Amino acid sequence: MPNDASKRSLNVIVFPGVQNLPHFAAEQQNFYTRRKLQIDLTLTHSSLEQREGLAKSTYQIAHAAIDNAVAMVDVAGEDIEIVIGLDMAFNKLVSAPHLRTYEDLRGKVLGVDAPDTAFALVAFEMLRRNGLNSGDYEILPVGATSYRLDALKSGKIDFSMLNLPFNLFAKQAGLHFLDDPFQIIGPYQSMGGFINRKWGASSETILIDYLSAYIEGVRWVLTPANRKAATALLSERMSLTHDVAALCLEQICDPVLGFRPDAALDIPGMEKVLSLRANFRGLQDHPPIGKYYGGQFYQRALTSLQQ
Secondary structure (H helix, E strand, C coil), rough: CCCCCCCEEEEEEECHHHHHHHHHHHHCCCCHHHEEEEEEEEECHHHHHHHHHHCCCCCCCEEEEHHHHHHHHHHHCEEEEEEECCCCCCCCECCCCCCCHHHCCCCCCCCCCCCHHHHHHHHHHHHHHHHCCCCCCCCCCCCCHHHHHHHHHHHCCEEEEECCHHHHHHHHHEEEECCCCHHHCCCCCCCCEEEHHHHHHCHHHHHHHHHHHHHHHHHHHHHHHHHHHHHHHHHHHHHHHHHHHHHHHHCCCCCCCCCCCCHCHHHHHHHHHHHHHHHHCCCCCCCHHHCCCCCCCHHHHHHHHHC
């Protein structure tokens, strides 16, 4: 995107996936432009690349599984704050065609983005609840979802967590949907946005404008009258067939499992994130949500949209 001196620029790093539809909508509907924002969106290859980029201030805002923000605070000691949510995740536990049960996964290779964050921890918990503990399977870091899908199709890994639209591609390729995380662990705050607190404190105006535009993007996506246009937009921006984009929109607009209205953080889902991370670290309890999320920027963005 060419630089426009009249606009305020933000570098935002995200994973590929349908969770970027609010960004696409905010761009197309001029929600960013109306606030004189120029958003440079970078697709990350892995959570490690994303976290390092945010820590070094290469990027001002990251959108990813919220557990990445928790890990940056608790493991890396970074001063990170979650500023907005989005969804409960559209993940499925996907396996090679011949692996039909949890017992079939014993001794097999689980592909993950990184072994210490987010959906890897969800997979570990699903496996534990179905009789497979650490050591009963191998773990191989592969990177973002598209790379894990490729690794599944090539046989480099045997099973993995895949989100939209990649789990639909997996199904088309004949891979097996083994389980749905929501049915096993319940509410789980998946995607969200997070920042360096120091940057947020010194850049309140641009951050609130950004969040306001992003929330408008979510509202546009979830408006029933926009379903056809949203499907076309997703199809265009992610090079999806119309049918695949339409299937994605059905899940995105689901009132329980889809995008939450105004991308609000789900408190029970956030509690689950913290609980899984505490279990992973061998802790009896977890810190309060307020350690990671204050909500002040989000509330001010909502207020600005009422004016």
